Amino acid sequence: MxxxxxxxxxxxxxxxxxxxxxFIHFRGLGPFVLGTVHQASVLNxxxxxxxxxxxxxxxxxxxxxxxxxxxxQVAYLSSTVLTELMRAHKGLQAQGGGLSVCSLxxxxxxxxxxxxxxKAIRVFDSPEHALKSVSAKPDTSWLxxxxxx
Numbered sequence: 001m002x003x004x005x006x007x008x009x010x011x012x013x014x015x016x017x018x019x020x021x022x023f024i025h026f027r028g029l030g031p032f033v034l035g036t037v038h039q040a041s042v043l044n045x046x047x048x049x050x051x052x053x054x055x056x057x058x059x060x061x062x063x064x065x066x067x068x069x070x071x072x073q074v075a076y077l078s079s080t081v082l083t084e085l086m087r088a089h090k091g092l093q094a095q096g097g098g099l100s101v102c103s104l105x106x107x108x109x110x111x112x113x114x115x116x117x118x119k120a121i122r123v124f125d126s127p128e129h130a131l132k133s134v135s136a137k138p139d140t141s142w143l144x145x146x147x148x149x
Contacts, residue, residue: 022053023051024054033065038053051081052084064092102130
């Protein structure tokens with residue numbers, strides 16, 4: 001269940017039915033792939049670079065998936081992260097997928113509102129709320145790609 005042997009050497013961990021890169025842990029959640037950001041802040045250049053790399057790797061492998069990024073553990077993020085989110089949103093949307101976010105703290109929700117990101121990228125209160133809002137058949141076919149590596 002490896003993406004590539006060279007990425008595993010750079011710090012990727014493995015788990016059954018999920019993949020964790022340096023910054024984002026991916027797992028299936030009904031019609032979504034839930035990406036949980038597991039850093040409290042995404043502010044410095046290294047963190048933003050790791051975050052962007054994880055998003056790009058996901059998009060390269062699964063351009064047509066609906067990614068739901070969970071920011072429950074994130075208290076702060078830089079404006080560069082907003083740029084990366086918009087880039088991911090446009091890239092996934094162009095390939096038939098999509099990007100949504102959930103579990104934003106009040107301060108982050110305010111940033112999304114002030115910058116009008118909540119108009120472009122759908123914001124849910126929680127992963128459960130996102131699931132309730134869609135009526136799509138669960139798609140877990142992406143998991144087999146991990147298991148077959």
